Amino acid sequence: MECRCPSDYEEVFSERAARATAARFRRRGLTGTSRTIVAQLTELGVRGSSVLEIGGGLGEIQVVLLERGLADFATNVDLAANWEREASALLDQRGLQDRVTRVCGDFVQLAPTLPRSDLVILNRVVCCYPDWRALLSHASSRAATHLVFTFPRPWLRPILWIENLFHRVRGRRFRAFIHPAPEMMALLENADFRPIADHRSSAWRTMVVARQPSVHPVT
Numbered sequence: 001m002e003c004r005c006p007s008d009y010e011e012v013f014s015e016r017a018a019r020a021t022a023a024r025f026r027r028r029g030l031t032g033t034s035r036t037i038v039a040q041l042t043e044l045g046v047r048g049s050s051v052l053e054i055g056g057g058l059g060e061i062q063v064v065l066l067e068r069g070l071a072d073f074a075t076n077v078d079l080a081a082n083w084e085r086e087a088s089a090l091l092d093q094r095g096l097q098d099r100v101t102r103v104c105g106d107f108v109q110l111a112p113t114l115p116r117s118d119l120v121i122l123n124r125v126v127c128c129y130p131d132w133r134a135l136l137s138h139a140s141s142r143a144a145t146h147l148v149f150t151f152p153r154p155w156l157r158p159i160l161w162i163e164n165l166f167h168r169v170r171g172r173r174f175r176a177f178i179h180p181a182p183e184m185m186a187l188l189e190n191a192d193f194r195p196i197a198d199h200r201s202s203a204w205r206t207m208v209v210a211r212q213p214s215v216h217p218v219t
């Protein structure tokens with residue numbers, strides 16, 4: 001799919017990176033936070049008929065959720081088009097083309113056009129986007145029952161600083177971020193979500209939140 005997106009994202013999330021991700025997934029299956037997400041959802045018994053993954057890249061989480069019967073249909077939206085060739089080959093290989101819709105562009109702009117889905121996933125995405133408020137508030141508006149997101153632990157700040165220096169030297173505007181966890185949670189709580197799982201690895205935190213019945217009277 002042709003994609004008009006900031007070239008910085010295309011440079012960082014290159015076709016080469018997409019090929020490496022696809023090769024690793026074929027060799028080893030899910031790893032890292034992707035694996036944690038599926039393990040958490042399985043443990044909690046969260047099964048969403050529809051899944052929307054924002055910044056899903058190759059879409060390997062969706063592949064596993066569909067193959068394990070934890071979802072029926074998935075939509076992937078990503079700013080970088082470089083994932084598309086590998087994603088399409090993977091979906092063909094697994095016979096999943098007709099169960100996944102892939103959309104290219106900035107989710108914050110596209111959100112109103114995307115389906116409201118049972119489960120919304122943002123894996124290692126809030127740390128790649130400056131406006132976390134817009135990202136999470138639109139994401140919560142698309143999530144009918146559950147939302148899962150991962151973000152880096154605060155001690156990684158010096159490492160991100162070095163990474164950002166590298167981007168600056170290369171003349172890119174792309175930056176990685178550590179956004180404030182309490183404020184992200186407060187935004188989701190204001191949108192009627194409550195945490196049901198909070199997994200911490202040395203580098204990443206994985207939060208699963210569930211929509212609660214609204215306490216605000218409808219007027």
Ligand SMILES: C[S@@+](CC[C@H](N)C(=O)[O-])C[C@H]1O[C@@H](n2cnc3c(N)ncnc32)[C@H](O)[C@@H]1O
Pocket residue numbers: 009013034054055056057058077078079080105106107108122123124125128129135
């Ligand atoms: C670090 S990669 C993670 C890819 C995949 N979720 C994973 O964990 O392997 C971050 C991805 O988020 C995408 N992204 C960042 N902000 C986005 C936005 N506002 N809308 C859509 N995609 C976005 C980037 O293009 C990139 O593919």
